[in-house]
Amino acid sequence: MSDKRLTDAHIVHDSVFVDASALQIPTLRILQEDGTPYSDAVLPVLDKTLALKIYDTFLFIRALDERMLASQRQGRISFYMTETGEEAADIGSTAALQDDDMIMAQYREQGALAFRGFTPDQFMNQIFSNEQDLGKGRQMPIHYGSRQLHYMTVSSPLGTQLPQATGYAFALKAQQKPNCVICYFGEGAASEGDFHAALNMAGVFKVPVIFFCRNNGYAISTPAHEQYAGDGIAPRGIGYGLKTLRVDGNDVLAVLKATQEARKLAVEQHQPVLIEAMTYRLGAHSSSDDPSGYRNKSEEDTWRAKCPVMRFKKWLIHQDWWTEADDEQRKQQHRDQIMTAMKKAEKVPAPPxxxxxxxxxxxxxxxxxxxxxxxxxxxxxxxxxxxxxxxxxxxx
CATH class of the missing domain: 1.20.5 (Single alpha-helices involved in coiled-coils or other helix-helix interfaces)
Incomplete structure (x- = not known):
């Protein structure tokens, strides 16, 4: 095969250096902060049943995170990580997948697992590392995994799931299965060598994988401007030959639409995709972290006003699919359910x-x-x- 890099290139006769200004990647947004769509917005494929399932998962995760963080402070568990503020990213994208598409998580995607049906008892058994834990008590809390739900077990080392996702997707392609892999990671993990190897392999071999970057502004305490000089993570996908899209990660309808279309590209055309979701971690990095040491309250308040849960709730109310009374009732049901599961899990013995x-x-x-x-x-x-x-x- 002849090399077309020069024969098809646009040739110039003086030095022309290209910088970030030559590539401006737009951000997909559908919902305004008041819960109404933009007038020219194209909504995703969505019915009432799916919309309410997404929102119910939002409420479950908020209740789970609140209870588990309190339990860690009480000394009942050793460690926890909340996803408060980032719920639209993993839950909205998982809602766009088929149930047998593989999920490879980083560590803040418990919403994806809950959406697929991981029960409160299963969450608690893992967090308390008892004998009913699917991982047999071998992992620290929040390192979930479920073969039944096609959710690869979380691994502590940063970025290891990225090349694994490419390899798994290669196998799907070789077996001609109509599925894809979605691989979640943060913008901090995009500084790991595994990120570059994974995207390069995916681009070369054209495998059905969606790389989903949750750009929440901080790699633990390191702000984005100290992590990279370029325009976020999205331009890297283009450099490796991936279809690339940037989305408002606090707009669940935008995330849903982006992932629906990304899945179609991945499965039907074996075209790997990179999605960069611009969001914000409202809580600490983990129960071991104090974010007041590296960011101020006014910054947090600015992003709190962009809350993905509240934005979607307003849209549901506009649709006449939800009410404030429904909201309070369902929140309490989740709190009660989680408390019951936690008390039960605490009494289950440790694995032999x-x-x-x-x-x-x-x-x-x-x-x-x-x-x-x-x-x-x-x-x-x-x-x-x-x-x-x-x-x-x-x-x-």
Whole structure:
């Protein structure tokens, strides 16, 4: 095959340097802050049932985040991460997918999992690492995963899911499956080498993947202007040959429309897509973080007025699909449901010790057998140093 990079290029005869001003990427927005669409806006494919499911997931996540952050402060759990302010990004995009499309999350996408049907009990079992946790208590809180719901288990190292998404999408293409992968990450993770390798491979091999960047303005405490000099993350997609779109990440209708069209490109044309959702993390990075040390209250208040939950609620009320009375009733139902699930999960024992050693090898090798026996003998020797649940050595 001949190389057309020069033969098809626009040739000039003096130096012309190109900078960011040559590429202005627009931002898709459908809803105004008062909940009414712009007059020329093209709405996504959406009916009442889907709209109310999206909003109900918003309310569930707000209730979950509020209760779990309080529980961490009380010492009942060790760690938590809220997604307050970013709900439209993951929930709106997941609503555009098929149920068997693969989700590869970073760590702040519990809304995507809730939308797919992860129950309050399942959330609590994972957060409390009890014996009913699908991950067998091996992960820290919020590292969810569900094979049934096509949600890849969250991994702590930053950016690892990006090249994995490209590889998974390559397999979907090879098997001719009518599905795609959506891969979530923050603008901070876009500074990792895995980001560049993943996008380059996706662009070269034309695989059905949607890279979804939640640009919330901060990589923990590092503001965006200290992370990169370019115009956000979107231009990088163009550089790697991906279809690219920037969207108002606090406008769930815009996110839904963008992802519906991105999925069509990915599945029907095997065209990888990069979506950059411009949003804001209203809460702390995690329960270990204090955002007052790196941003001020007036900045937070400015973004609080752009709340994605409130904006969508106003739209639903304009549609006569929702009322304030519905709102208060459903919020209380979610609070009660979550509290009940939490109290139940706290009483479930921790996984048996054998679960520390299984699922790696078909047959346990000698060195792990020795470690297992040493651990059992240690706990039996010092039972007073371990809780009744953490120190269980039964069923060995």
């Amino acid at each position: 010790l054998r679960d520390l050693f299984t699922d790696v090898y078909d047959q346990l090798p000698w060195h792990l057998q020795e470690q297992q026996q040493a651990l059992i003998e240690h706990i039996r020797k010092y039972p007073q140093a371990y809780s009744k649940t953490a120190g269980r050595v039964d069923h060995e």
